[in-house]
Amino acid sequence: MSSEQKLLHISTSPHTKYQETVPSIMLSVCLALIPAFAASIYFFGLRALVLTVVCVVTCLATEWVIVRVLLKRPSTLGDFSALVTAMLLAFNLPPDLPPWMAVIGSIFAIGVVKWAFGGLGHNFINPALAGRAFLMASYAAPMTIFGPPRTGTMSGLSESTLASLTNKVDGISGATPLPAFNKIMELLRNESTQASELQFHIIDFQETISHLFFGNVGGCIGETSAAALILGAIFLWYKHIIGLRVPVLFIGTVFLLSWIFNGTGSFFTSEALLIPVYQIFAGGLMLGALYMATDMVTSPITPMGKAIFGIGCGLLAFTIRKFGGYPEGVSYSILLMNLAVPMLDRYNRPKIYGKVHTNA
């Protein structure tokens, strides 16, 4: 072909682009969730698998129906964002939830929270968390009944601790780590006249924390194993998909506040230092801070906005845990902070080059 006949392509610069795309990012998030998924199947057995599959199928089907049938647009299943929502929603459900409730949660997450606002990139709150909040409001009881893991105890406390506590506190043997902790604190407060004796020696923190870290405790499907969640998050951090700012400030704030308000009356006893560690590994904090608060669409875009978002999440999560009616505050803290994102972005724009000072 001669040069005269050749038609060339014209476009604006740049003529080269970074290899990461939206689907590749979403797929990486799915991959990062695999260790936690494996851990959930290990600890909760087939019911975790069934529930996750139900969520995945429903979410993908809802997405397909909305995009292809209602909107008549090219399919968006290929961007894997519905898959991420499905997995995160499943991870936020208790293993014994009836699957049909998971179906309703999935339809709400994709249909209402994601697509009613315009699909990927336009949802103003995290669809998976909104799905969970919807189910919590609709089916409060099934959403808060947890079956025990295959090994270990519900709360991660040792059998002997539980035995010594059951005659003092009601319902502790079936409680997940956070309510169990709150009940023990309540007990200690009631017996505070001779608190110096009782103190926290009843809790074997070392053992409990190791259970919390590796995951043989009761709870939602995906939140049990902090170790598996951290592993996946390190992968995402290495791939530059999540930054450290939000999760570190989120977890750090909860840690710091739990340490300051540890309730033992001192700061440097081993209990005072172990209580915050217990708090960050218990419940959904790791899952929320590492995977939900870092959701790109619903977190701020500016560095300063991200910092405030992380601290705000931590503050709210701690407040709900400590003073609220729910034992767990992570999902509501993230949802509330999601709503503040546009404002955080607007008022925390980065300092522009050349606007700060002049040497002239």
Next chain:
Amino acid sequence: MFGKFSFKGGVHPSHCKDQTASLNIETLPAPEKVIIPLSQHIGAPAKIAVKRDDMVKIGQVLGEAGGFVSAPVHASVSGKVVSVGPFAHPLGKQVTAVEIENDGNDDTVEFTPLPTPWREAAPQEIVQKISAAGIVGMGGASFPTHVKLSPPSNKPIDTVIINGAECEPYLTADHRLMLEKTEEMLCGAMIIKKILGASKIWIGIEENKPDAIAVISEKIAQDKFKEISLAKLKAKYPQGGEKQLINAVTKRQVPSGGLPMDCGCVVQNIGTAYTIWDAVCNGKPLYQRVVTVTGSTIRKPANLLVRIGTPIKTLLEHCDIDYDSTQKVIMGGPMMGLAQSDFTAPVIKSTSGILGYKTLTTGVREYDCISCGNCVKACPIHLVPSYLAKYVQKGLYEDAMTWNILDCMECGSCAYACPSKINLVHYMKVGKFHAMGIKKEKEKK
């Protein structure tokens, strides 16, 4: 002994320089015809000084500077002016150009160097020489050099920075000049310093050119170049952007809307420094330059010394382009270069490279913004490109202005980093165009 200099923001595209980094500069034979546009710089176009059928010699003035912010253009071959008229210009429009038929004799006008050695000459006299030689910034922006070298007296310059970053992928023209014309280029830097009365010369080189760093460190250890310091820069795009370079080397910031001279700096490109030396010491005007021809469809990549006005087709064919697989031809680097539509467009003073490209960025599926923040991290000016693009899409140009769209320098870092493949630079260009209009309108009132 040297700390690494850098700036905040930026991206890391693959360098792709291996193909040409080790190739000596090769002289491309003068073509049969050259097309020399009268506008090869920022500012007023040159005023035509020849007419059809005139015989011209190399170095003869074809167009006189059309104002202070302008530069003359010179003939790059000897021969007959066959036409004066509109021709394809690499910047994408038709521009008046002089077409000269090469007679092959390479007759030159008499080149007159500065009568006194430059160390003793008056700064005005040297600037005069540079202005007459038609020198413009050869890194890409093509701002007339004599303007940069004549700062108003209320803006003293204390630092001269020679830009050897060459942060655009693929390009190696400046790299080769640093290796092959080291002394000349350093002399050029000294001339610039002398003109401005600056106290300090920095030469900034990205760390991915260790051979250039070695050669230059050796030279600046010599007594005659002892005023020059080397700044080893982190290899990151756009390290060679004027504002980023100033920030990396001096920690100063050019005020928004201002020029480098507002913070006491002047930045000149390696090629410009070399050409200044050539003009001052040999009396040669700017009629040739080094161009890197490379890319995935170029079978024999090269660094060529090319006469200004050579059609890009000549360069591409000299380097054995594979026309069948070529989808895009870019003048400049892949980050800021311009896609060419016409092979007859000539090499101009600011052409640092010609790339033949197989891969396309057009036709790639674009997703909605997922607010990942990559563009915010990448922006070397610290803007929020995703919000700016959304404002421009909705025609909210005034909002875009309050988010400082006019500070954008179109470096392309945001669009490079975008996983949704949104062509952010396009929206920036559209937004800036409208914002400039609004700004002018306001100034009128």
